[in-house]
Amino acid sequence: xxxxxxxxxxxxxxxxxxxxxxxxxxxxxxxxxxxxxxxxxxxxxxxxxxxxxxxxxxxxxxxxxxxxxxxxxxxxxxxxxxxxxxxxxxxxxxxxxxxxxxxxxxxxxxxxxxxxxxxxxxxxxxxxxxxxxxxxxxxxxxxxxxxxxxxxxxxxxxxxxxxxxxxxxxxxxxxxxxxxxxxxxxxxxxxxxxxxxxxxxxxxxxxxxxxxxxxxxxxxxxxxxxxxxxxxxxxxxxxxxxxxxxxxxxxxxxxxxxxxxxxxxxxxxxxxxxxxxxxxxxxxxxxxxxxxxxxxxxxxxxxxxxxxxxxxxxxxxxxxxxx
Amino acid sequence: xxxxxxxxxxxxxxxxxxxxxxxxxxxxxxxxxxxxxxxxxxxxxxxxxxxxxxxxxxxxxxxxxxxxxxxxxxxxxxxxxxxxxxxxxxxxxxxxxxxxxxxxxxxxxxxxxxxxxxxxxxxxxxxxxxxxxxxxxxxxxxxxxxxxxxxxxxxxxxxxxxxxxxxxxxxxxxxxxxxxxxxxxxxxxxxxxxxxxxxxxxxxxxxxxxxxxxxxxxxxxxxxxxxxxxxxxxxxxxxxxxxxxxxxxxxxxxxxxxxxxxxxxxxxxxxxxxxxxxxxxxxx
Amino acid sequence: xxxxxxxxxxxxxxxxxxxxxxxxxxxxxxxxxxxxxxxxxxxxxxxxxxxxxxxxxxxxxxxxxxxxxxxxxxxxxxxxxxxxxxxxxxxxxxxxxxxxxxxxxxxxxxxxxxxxxxxxxxxxxxxxxxxxxxxxxxxxxxxxxxxxxxxxxxxxxxxxxxxxxxxxxxxxxxxxxxxxxxxxxxxxxxxxxxxxxxxxxxxxxxxxxxxxxxxxxxxxxxxxxxxxxxxxxxxxxxxxxxxxxxxxxxxxxxxxxxxxxxxxxxxxxxxxxxxxxxxxxxxxxxxxxxxxxxxxxxxxxxxxxxxxxxxxxxxxxxxxxxx
Numbered sequence: 001x002x003x004x005x006x007x008x009x010x011x012x013x014x015x016x017x018x019x020x021x022x023x024x025x026x027x028x029x030x031x032x033x034x035x036x037x038x039x040x041x042x043x044x045x046x047x048x049x050x051x052x053x054x055x056x057x058x059x060x061x062x063x064x065x066x067x068x069x070x071x072x073x074x075x076x077x078x079x080x081x082x083x084x085x086x087x088x089x090x091x092x093x094x095x096x097x098x099x100x101x102x103x104x105x106x107x108x109x110x111x112x113x114x115x116x117x118x119x120x121x122x123x124x125x126x127x128x129x130x131x132x133x134x135x136x137x138x139x140x141x142x143x144x145x146x147x148x149x150x151x152x153x154x155x156x157x158x159x160x161x162x163x164x165x166x167x168x169x170x171x172x173x174x175x176x177x178x179x180x181x182x183x184x185x186x187x188x189x190x191x192x193x194x195x196x197x198x199x200x201x202x203x204x205x206x207x208x209x210x211x212x213x214x215x216x217x218x219x220x221x222x223x224x225x226x227x228x229x230x231x232x233x234x235x236x237x238x239x240x241x242x243x244x245x246x247x248x249x250x251x252x253x254x255x256x257x258x259x260x261x262x263x264x265x266x267x268x269x270x271x272x273x274x275x276x277x278x279x280x281x282x283x284x285x286x287x288x289x290x291x292x293x294x295x296x297x298x299x300x301x302x303x304x305x306x307x308x309x310x311x312x313x314x315x316x317x318x319x320x321x322x323x
Numbered sequence: 324x325x326x327x328x329x330x331x332x333x334x335x336x337x338x339x340x341x342x343x344x345x346x347x348x349x350x351x352x353x354x355x356x357x358x359x360x361x362x363x364x365x366x367x368x369x370x371x372x373x374x375x376x377x378x379x380x381x382x383x384x385x386x387x388x389x390x391x392x393x394x395x396x397x398x399x400x401x402x403x404x405x406x407x408x409x410x411x412x413x414x415x416x417x418x419x420x421x422x423x424x425x426x427x428x429x430x431x432x433x434x435x436x437x438x439x440x441x442x443x444x445x446x447x448x449x450x451x452x453x454x455x456x457x458x459x460x461x462x463x464x465x466x467x468x469x470x471x472x473x474x475x476x477x478x479x480x481x482x483x484x485x486x487x488x489x490x491x492x493x494x495x496x497x498x499x500x501x502x503x504x505x506x507x508x509x510x511x512x513x514x515x516x517x518x519x520x521x522x523x524x525x526x527x528x529x530x531x532x533x534x535x536x537x538x539x540x541x542x543x544x545x546x547x548x549x550x551x552x553x554x555x556x557x558x559x560x561x562x563x564x565x566x567x568x569x570x571x572x573x574x575x576x577x578x579x580x581x582x583x584x585x586x587x588x589x590x591x592x593x594x595x596x597x598x599x600x601x602x603x604x605x606x607x
Numbered sequence: 608x609x610x611x612x613x614x615x616x617x618x619x620x621x622x623x624x625x626x627x628x629x630x631x632x633x634x635x636x637x638x639x640x641x642x643x644x645x646x647x648x649x650x651x652x653x654x655x656x657x658x659x660x661x662x663x664x665x666x667x668x669x670x671x672x673x674x675x676x677x678x679x680x681x682x683x684x685x686x687x688x689x690x691x692x693x694x695x696x697x698x699x700x701x702x703x704x705x706x707x708x709x710x711x712x713x714x715x716x717x718x719x720x721x722x723x724x725x726x727x728x729x730x731x732x733x734x735x736x737x738x739x740x741x742x743x744x745x746x747x748x749x750x751x752x753x754x755x756x757x758x759x760x761x762x763x764x765x766x767x768x769x770x771x772x773x774x775x776x777x778x779x780x781x782x783x784x785x786x787x788x789x790x791x792x793x794x795x796x797x798x799x800x801x802x803x804x805x806x807x808x809x810x811x812x813x814x815x816x817x818x819x820x821x822x823x824x825x826x827x828x829x830x831x832x833x834x835x836x837x838x839x840x841x842x843x844x845x846x847x848x849x850x851x852x853x854x855x856x857x858x859x860x861x862x863x864x865x866x867x868x869x870x871x872x873x874x875x876x877x878x879x880x881x882x883x884x885x886x887x888x889x890x891x892x893x894x895x896x897x898x899x900x901x902x903x904x905x906x907x908x909x910x911x912x913x914x915x916x917x918x919x920x921x922x923x924x925x926x927x928x929x930x
Contacts, residue, residue, distance in 0.1 A: 053834055079839065087836035094834075100827040103926060104849050114835040147925040163835060441624055443861055444913055445631075446905050448868035449886060453635065453898055456890045533753060537872055540755045541887055555756055559876075564759055565773070567766050576756030584751040591747065 002170060002203050003029035003052070008065035010047050010056065019273045021047045023227040024065065024298065029171075029205060029220075034197055036218030036235075037207040038250070042270050044227040045207045046094075049175040051075075052205075053092050054082040070170045087114045091164035093157070095176035100160050101148040108134065108144040111163040118167060133166040134159065136199070137192060154185035161192065168200055175207045186210075190217045211250050215239050223247050226271035226281035228298060233307030243309040245286045280312060288313060332596050339596075342525075342588030349582050353399035362390035364397045364549050373563070376570045383570045385554075386561045394549050395574050401550040402582060405466055406532035412470025413531070414524045417477025422508050422516075424478065425485025436482065442475035451534065455543040465544040469531050477523050484516045518597055525590030529583045536579050551575035610921060610928040617917040621910045628906040633678045636899050637671065650691055661688055687900035692892040697900045700885065705904065707776060708881030711797065712870055715804035720859070722805070723812025730813065731820035732843065742813060749810030754869050758803045758876030765799060772796050774878040800877040807869045815858050819851040826850070853924055860916030863909045 010022040022044040029035045039045040050056050052067055054074050067074040069090050074082070086092075091114075094100065101110055111130035115121055121129065131144055137158040148156055157177060164172060174193055178186035190206070194217055197204045208214050214221060221238045223230040223246065230244040242248040252264040268285035271277065277284055279294035286293070293312045301314035333339040352359070361379075368388030376383045382391035424435040451468050458464040488494060489512070497507045536552030538544035546553060554575040558564045563571045653661070662668060665688060666677045681687065687697035730742040765771040772778065776796050783789040823829065824847055832846045833839075871883030878884060882901055889897040921927040 055830060055833060083833075083836050083838045085836075086834055092831070092834035094827070094831070100831050102828040102832065102846050102850070104923060113832075113837070117836040117841070147929065149926045150929065160831065163831075167836075437620065437623070440620065441627055444624060444864060444906075444909055445628065446864040446867045446902075446909055448864075448871060449902050449905055450635075452871075452886065452890055453902060456893075457635075529751070533751075534868075536753055537755065537868070540753075540872070541875060541890065543890060552753070552755075555753075555759065559759070564762060565766060567763060569763060572756070572759050572763065576753055576759065579753045579756065580748075580751050583753075584748060587747055587751055 001028050002031040002070055003027065003035075003205070004066075004068040005048070005052075006066045006068075008048065008051060008067060009063040010044070010051055010060055011063045012060045020063070020276075021060070021227050021273060022051065023276075025224075025227070025229055026065075026300075027222060027229070027232070029203060031170075031203055032197070032201060033219040034194060034204045034206060034217055036214035036221040037205065037224060038209070038211050038214050038221060039207075039224030040209050040270060042226070042273065043224040045209075045224050046175050047227075048224075049092065049094070049173050049205075049207055052171075052173055053086055053090060055086075055092070084118065087164070087169065088118050088120075088167050089169055090171040090173060091167070091169040093161050093164045093172065093174045093177045095179045101156055103148050106145050106147060107139070107151070107159050111159065111166050114163050114167050120167060130162070130166055133162040136165075136196070137162045138188075154181050154188065157181060157185075157189055158192065161189075161196070165196055165200060165202065169202065171203045171205065172196070173205045173207070176209070177206070178208070178210070178213065186213065187216075193217065212254050223250070226276060227273060228281055229300075229308075229310055230282070231307065231309040231311070233304075233309075237304070237307050243303065243307070243314065244282075244311050245288050245313075246282045249285075333592055336592040336595060338588045339592030342585045342590075342592060345581055345585030346589065349399050349403065349578075349585070352396055353403050356393075356397045356400060360390075360393035360396045362393045364389060364393040373568075381570075382574055383568070385557060385571065386563070391554070391571055391574070394554055395551070395578060397549045398551040398554060398575060398578065399582070401462075401545065401548050402532050402535065402579065405462070405469065405535040405545075406528045406582075406586070408466045409469035409473065409531035409535070410524055410527035412466065413473035413527050414477050414520065416471070416474035417523075418481055418513075418516075418520060420474070421478040421481025422485055422512065425482040426489060426504065426508050426512065428486075428489075432482070435478070439475045439478050439482075442472070443479070447472045448534065448537065451538060452541055452543055455538055460544065460546050462545045462548065465535060465538060468538075468544075469534050473527060473531065473534075477520070477527060480519060480523055481516050484519055485512055488512050488515050518593070522590045522593035522597065525586045525593065529586035529590070532579065532583050532586070551579045613921055613927050614918065617914055621914045624910045625907055628903065628910070629679055629682050630675075632682075632899055632903050632906075633675055635902075636895055637674070652691055652694065653689070657689060664688065682903060687903075688896040690889075690894055690897045692889060692894040692897065697896050700897055701882070701900055701904060704880060704882045704885040704901075707879065708870065708874070708883065710776075710793075711800055711804065711874070711879055711881060714797075715801050715808060715870075716866070718801070718805045719808035719812055723809050724816050724855075726809070727813040727816025727818075728820060728843070728848070730817040731824060732839075734817075734821055739817075743817060746810040746813040746817075749806055750814075752807070754803065754807050754872040755876050757806065758800070758873055761799050761803055762876070771798055773799060776880055796877075796879075800873050800879050803876070804869055804873045807873070808866060811862065812855075812859070815855055816851065819854040820847055822854075823847050823851045849923060853920060856916050856920050856923075860913045863912050867905060867909065 005025060005027040008022055008025045009020055011018045011020050013019055025044070025048060037045050037048065047056070047060065051062060052069060052074060054077060056062070062075045065075070072085055072089055074085070077085075101107070108127060108130045111133055112123070112126040115126040115129055116123065120126070134144060139155060139158050139162065143151065143155065143159075148159075151159065161177070172193070177193070178189045181189065190213060193204050193206060196202060206214055206217060215235060215238070218235050220232065220234055222232045223238070223244060225246050230246045231238070231242070238247060239251070242251055246266070249264070249266040253266060266285055271281045277294070279296040280286070280289075283289045283293045290312060296312045298310055299315070300308045300310050302308050303314050334343075366389065368384070370388065371380070371384050372386050372388040374380050374384040380390055380392065382395060384390055385394070420435055420439070424432045451472055455465060455468050458468065494507060494511050497511050502510070535544065536550065539546055539550050539552035540556045542556065555572060558568060558571040649658070664686070665681070666674045669677070685698050687701070689695065690697050690700045693700050726742045726746070730739040733739050762773045765773050772795055777789070777792050781792060783792065829842060829846055832842050837845070867883070870881070871886060873879065874881045874883035875887045882905060886898060886901050888894070889901065
């Protein structure tokens with residue numbers, strides 16, 4: 001297990017009041033896989049990414065739980081300890097094709113910076129390794145000495161990935177790495193992440209609202225809703241036989257060219273985290289909701305080996321309750 | 324209404340409420356100066372000149388025996404009149420040129436913006452001194468000099484806002500419906516720049532108050548009316564300052580400072596409401 | 608367009624501005640009520656010979672457009688006529704005043720920028736905290752204080768403590784045993800005007816620095832730099848400050864005209880024999896030739912400073928150099 005998240009709870013706003021954007025989330029990621037996290041906006045997926053990097057914004061804080069990445073406990077760390085962890089043990093790539101690179105620095109310098117920050121090598125070697133990393137992500141010689149404003153959105157995203165992987169971190173967290181890019185570039189970026197995982201032996205955590213994109217690339221998938229996990233399972237489990245009604249709803253709302261069927265959207269509004277419903281958060285929008293759902297305490301059930309679901313429907317005698 | 328909501332938010336902003344209270348207090352001072360002043364501010368008294376502060380003359384008297392407290396109270400009038408009127412002139416010119424420049428774009432925009440650049444770069448106070456000196460004293464002259472030389476920053480801000488508004492759907496649809504340029508500018512674009520205009524208008528008022536006081540201090544402009552800048556000037560020229568007459572020098576300066584600060588607070592509060600990032604402690 | 612194009616455009620604008628300033632300067636003094644220049648050269652202070660030579664030099668008997676062309680030529684050759692007040696060539700009056708102004712203006716600006724950058728940076732770092740409140744509040748207070756009054760208060764303090772000279776550049780009639788004694792006399796005269804002007808300028812610089820830094824600190828590339836393992840101080844130095852310095856440079860340049868207003872008032876209050884004090888005295892004496900020349904010099908200096916700022920900006924920002 002290279003990433004272990006246990007009962008992670010992140011609050012925005014002051015203690016006592018405020019909003020729990022992530023509420024008792026537990027995840028396990030095996031080494032070397034591509035792990036997908038899917039959720040709509042407000043599901044807490046970006047907050048999890050930032051918490052894993054120890055980069056929660058002002059006003060957000062970890063209220064409880066733990067995050068262990070390659071044996072390093074992220075929560076409760078001092079800034080200086082986090083700094084030597086970031087970029088070296090775990091790296092981050094995120095959305096924002098416009099402004100995620102410093103407009104005043106050359107591309108190669110921004111990639112080499114990661115190595116220099118960790119004093120992994122001298123300036124000359126850092127530049128050489130940066131250029132190799134840029135080549136690895138498909139950015140050739142002519143791009144190395146350019147400035148960000150001279151690059152397209154897709155190229156900037158590649159450069160960002162190069163800077164994130166140049167120090168060969170154990171884990172790469174990619175938070176909406178393809179949003180704001182055109183469809184072809186999206187596919188290229190996801191393919192690049194898969195290649196990098198193989199070439200560098202990294203674990204990749206791909207976070208997106210885009211279910212088809214994640215299911216295209218991931219080995220395992222975790223579905224989030226309203227700051228809670230809905231279900232976790234292997235790619236084929238989740239796609240072929242979703243257990244949670246929300247997952248099923250997501251699958252039905254995906255346009256598929258192979259099957260001719262009606263596209264269903266999930267009725268209702270996303271959960272308001274400042275006033276979450278009692279019990280299951282998805283209940284107000286759920287077609288299979290039962291009375292006991294409002295008492296649901298988010299116990300996890302494991303109806304099949306290798307998968308977990310957080311739904312009262314599976315609490316029957318054959319559903320194993322896990323601690 | 325959006326306006327009312329903003330006003331309520333404004334009152335909840337500490338800076339905004341404080342600024343409003345300050346300006347209200349000085350407005351009261353200016354309006355009721357004849358009633359609250361203990362003496363006629365221009366009546367001289369050869370028996371009572373250069374008196375130190377006392378219960379009957381809290382700020383003492385000047386070299387002509389005029390009561391300084393009364394003069395300081397009356398001084399609010401000129402500052403507010405010149406400040407508001409000159410800022411009004413500057414904002415009106417800046418608004419119209421900014422709207423025209425941003426809306427029409429092209430050559431019109433290019434020419435207007437180069438003129439704006441010119442007016443922003445040149446040392447306005449030097450021109451104001453020269454022009455005010457050449458025109459001679461007079462309230463209207465001062466208002467005109469300050470107003471006509473302070474509009475450029477307003478024009479620049481309004482123009483940049485109009486440029487982004489011009490591409491918005493509601494303006495495009497108004498244009499598609501054959502709305503006249505003037506109609507679109509004032510019916511559709513103006514309401515959207517007005518909020519930013521308020522903040523800048525407040526800053527324009529504060530800088531006009533400052534400039535008026537500075538001009539009078541330098542001996543140009545409306546030197547004959549009672550004003551704070553004039554009272555400080557008299558303290559310098561009569562040697563009261565070097566004689567250490569604090570009661571003469573300190574109060575008018577504090578009044579200028581407080582009134583300017585009041586308008587800046589209001590302007591800043593408006594800006595904070597428009598651009599929440601400037602507020603302290605926002606999520607980063 | 609490229610770097611050369613950008614610089615060319617800025618220099619061209621500066622040239623046009625200077626031309627416009629000369630024109631403005633000419634007509635301001637000819638077309639104002641009473642045609643001040645014409646009246647002037649009937650001044651009883653001048654000898655008939657001086658008047659005749661001036662009249663031919665400035666073409667006062669020629670049509671207006673020829674006077675204008677002559678004025679342009681004279682402006683570029685530094686031939687500004689004779690001061691009515693000093694009865695010397697204007698250039699001889701102007702030159703020492705410019706030097707004296709620089710003695711005050713350069714240290715005041717350097718100090719104010721250093722202090723402003725330092726304070727603004729600290730406030731942005733601690734934004735929302737007590738230090739931010741104090742720095743922002745006092746900065747706003749400082750630029751609300753009338754310059755001439757602040758100078759007056761400092762004079763009061765100096766008089767009550769009897770420590771520092773409050774007027775002029777040197778002690779009147781002093782005989783100095785050594786150049787060092789002369790220099791220390793200059794320094795003691797410089798202290799109060801320097802404090803006044805520095806304080807007045809400091810406020811605006813601190814607020815501009817703080818606000819541009821806060822804008823920059825919320826940019827994506829700041830988060831990305833931290834995710835690579837950069838510590839706060841490094842992020843501030845290497846990423847935030849260079850980017851925040853761009854608006855700082857342009858705003859300082861644009862505000863130079865206002866900066867000079869503060870300088871005039873400070874010089875007048877402390878009778879510092881610089882160009883601001885010269886302007887003041889010339890107004891009182893209706894010494895229009897000096898005024899005309901002083902305005903020209905100040906305006907051209909500000910335009911030139913703006914070109915320097917543009918150059919500096921383009922050195923920092925590659926988007927200007929390669930676009």
